Amino acid sequence: MNTYQVRIVRSDEKGVSRGVETFSVALADRMTVLDALFSIQANQDPSLSFRCACRVGMCGTCAMTINAVPRLACKTQVGRLDSPSVTIAPLPNLPVVKDLVISLEPFFEQWKKIKPALHSEARDSNELARIPAGSPYARETPRKRDCITCGICYAACGVKATSGEYLGPAAINKAFLRILDPRDDATEERLDVINGERAGIWRCHTQFGCTAACPKKIDLTDTLVRLKRAMLFPSKLKKLKKKGVSKAVS
Amino acid sequence: MKPDVATAVRKYRWQFSGMVAHVIQRATGVLLLVYLFLHVLTVNKLSQGPEAFNQALATFKSPLFKVLEIMLLGTVILHALNGIRITLIDLGVGHERQRQLFWVWSVGLGAVIFLAGGIPIFLAGVLKL
Numbered sequence: 001m002n003t004y005q006v007r008i009v010r011s012d013e014k015g016v017s018r019g020v021e022t023f024s025v026a027l028a029d030r031m032t033v034l035d036a037l038f039s040i041q042a043n044q045d046p047s048l049s050f051r052c053a054c055r056v057g058m059c060g061t062c063a064m065t066i067n068a069v070p071r072l073a074c075k076t077q078v079g080r081l082d083s084p085s086v087t088i089a090p091l092p093n094l095p096v097v098k099d100l101v102i103s104l105e106p107f108f109e110q111w112k113k114i115k116p117a118l119h120s121e122a123r124d125s126n127e128l129a130r131i132p133a134g135s136p137y138a139r140e141t142p143r144k145r146d147c148i149t150c151g152i153c154y155a156a157c158g159v160k161a162t163s164g165e166y167l168g169p170a171a172i173n174k175a176f177l178r179i180l181d182p183r184d185d186a187t188e189e190r191l192d193v194i195n196g197e198r199a200g201i202w203r204c205h206t207q208f209g210c211t212a213a214c215p216k217k218i219d220l221t222d223t224l225v226r227l228k229r230a231m232l233f234p235s236k237l238k239k240l241k242k243k244g245v246s247k248a249v250s
Numbered sequence: 251m252k253p254d255v256a257t258a259v260r261k262y263r264w265q266f267s268g269m270v271a272h273v274i275q276r277a278t279g280v281l282l283l284v285y286l287f288l289h290v291l292t293v294n295k296l297s298q299g300p301e302a303f304n305q306a307l308a309t310f311k312s313p314l315f316k317v318l319e320i321m322l323l324g325t326v327i328l329h330a331l332n333g334i335r336i337t338l339i340d341l342g343v344g345h346e347r348q349r350q351l352f353w354v355w356s357v358g359l360g361a362v363i364f365l366a367g368g369i370p371i372f373l374a375g376v377l378k379l
Binding site: 208209212 | 272341345
């Protein structure tokens with residue numbers, strides 16, 4: 001067991017900062033930041049607020065800033081931080097509810113703008129979409145479909161820090177997936193949104209912050225770069241969509 | 251810098267190379283803008299006659315300005331090479347290897363060009379060899 005100094009950025013139930021509080025926590029080698037938070041809550045300060053659910057890195061609920069980097073508390077082993085102290089703060093770019101709890105409302109407001117749901121003209125059809133195994137859609141999208149909407153890319157984005165209107169990497173990635181989806185018919189509407197001057201992909205400065213921080217290792221910058229190219233050369237997008245999809249078949 | 255942040259910078263600078271490159275590009279851009287004003291101001295001296303212009307040029311031959319010239323060289327090289335990197339990435343070329351592009355192309359090659367150009371200026375302009 002090693003003893004760590006855990007510094008937590010606290011705030012009251014109105015989100016008003018209460019400064020930083022330091023707790024001394026004894027942790028075993030492979031214990032996580034989430035374990036540290038549970039230990040503090042159980043033994044030192046029951047008023048400490050944080051969110052978690054699955055504890056295995058698949059729900060994205062426990063996203064927070066740990067030693068200056070946004071990440072999942074349940075997947076971050078304290079021992080691997082290479083530091084005798086751990087500073088934990090709520091995710092930036094999102095409003096604080098209390099302590100380490102943030103509201104994902106702005107994140108999902110942007111998410112809704114790109115129409116994340118499937119918009120198919122043949123919604124009531126019983127026909128199945130055929131996606132050839134070698135098609136770009138089948139080849140490219142599995143790596144991008146793992147998003148758990150944790151908000152880490154949104155918090156790690158330097159552009160998002162300065163622009164409330166920017167859609168953010170996760171929403172744009174979702175739009176990309178839908179644009180390539182063989183069953184979807186709302187491509188033009190989505191392209192209009194992501195081509196927006198203030199909110200769209202052109203705000204991205206290719207800082208790679210989202211890609212570097214994503215706990216699911218989604219290459220979000222790749223998505224943005226592809227969409228930028230597609231906007232510059234619309235024929236490429238059409239080709240990609242044609243190759244990637246074959247319309248629903250009986 | 252707080253110790254945790256310092257550790258994070260040390261530990262994750264490779265992971266967040268893109269952000270480091272972005273900050274460097276902005277900082278060098280601002281420095282070049284400052285230089286641009288100085289440059290326009292100097293060229294403007296021509297309107298005041300050859301003597302005023304020659305006097306301005308004489309100031310730039312002092313060792314202090316030679317050191318600033320070497321720093322300008324570094325700024326231009328870093329900004330230019332990183333600018334090429336960003337253009338390539340935006341065109342979809344090599345973005346999977348953007349970290350290597352930054353450290354090898356922008357910083358590594360930049361350092362070589364900087365030394366090749368900076369050493370002669372230092373020897374002739376500062377040490378007067």
